[in-house]
Amino acid sequence: MSKGARGVRYAEVERESGETNVSVVLDLDGGSRRDVSTGLGFFDHMLELLAFHGEFDLGVQALGDLHVDDHHCVEDVGIVLGKAIRQCLEQSDPIERYASLHSVMDESLVLVALDISGRGQLHYEVPFRRDQIGELATENVGEFFRALAQHAGITLHIRLITGSNDHHIAEAVFKGLV
Numbered sequence: 119m120s121k122g123a124r125g126v127r128y129a130e131v132e133r134e135s136g137e138t139n140v141s142v143v144l145d146l147d148g149g150s151r152r153d154v155s156t157g158l159g160f161f162d163h164m165l166e167l168l169a170f171h172g173e174f175d176l177g178v179q180a181l182g183d184l185h186v187d188d189h190h191c192v193e194d195v196g197i198v199l200g201k202a203i204r205q206c207l208e209q210s211d212p213i214e215r216y217a218s219l220h221s222v223m224d225e226s227l228v229l230v231a232l233d234i235s236g237r238g239q240l241h242y243e244v245p246f247r248r249d250q251i252g253e254l255a256t257e258n259v260g261e262f263f264r265a266l267a268q269h270a271g272i273t274l275h276i277r278l279i280t281g282s283n284d285h286h287i288a289e290a291v292f293k294g295l296v
Contacts, residue, residue: 129205133198137190138182144202146210148175156180156195158188160252161262164292165195172296188255196262200238200269207234207270221294226281230274230294238268243277244291248284259288263295 127146133139145151152169154162156178169176178199182191207213218231228244240263246256267274276294281287 127206127210129202129209131198131202131205133194133201135190135194137186138180138194140178140180140182140191140194140198142195142198142202143175143177144199144206145175146206149173151175151177153177153179156191157182157184158191158253160254160288161188161192161195164254164288167289168292168295171293184253188253189258189261192254192258193261193265196265197269200266200272203266203270203272219294219296220279221290223281223286223290223293225283226286226290227279228281228287228290228294229277229279230291232275232295233273234271235273236271237273238271239273240264240267241273241275241277244287245278246284246287247282251284251288254288256284256288259291263291 129144132141152166154165156162165178178195180191180195184191215234221228221230242260242263248256263274263276276291278287
């Protein structure tokens, strides 16, 4: 993502490991710029929806061992995005600590509730019917949110209320974290 005028709540975070190289640029005061490339089309789509509905600017560049599978890439993006969120929140005035949202996508309904407590943990009940959506293993949706919650310092509850289409369920989950 090209750097332009940036907001107060801004972070750039990078992580390089034996499996991945991930960089995230996050501007919580932005709202219109998204530049996401992980090599996983459906995951890119979900991250773009998260930024669009959250009304923040997001740049994600990830290179990973996708020839093995998508786990390391998805988890490391969650780690780096979580660290960026934490940095942005540390730079801001106090915000509402608690939030919850029922997120709908067609027939799917998901509850997302959070506590910006500094004690990152995930409570996740989202059973998928398929093993994959595009190139994204559905088991790694939970891994992404676990890593994000842990490194952002957010206690995060995500629960599927109803739904039958895995694509719609995943969209409701990502859109719910706004």
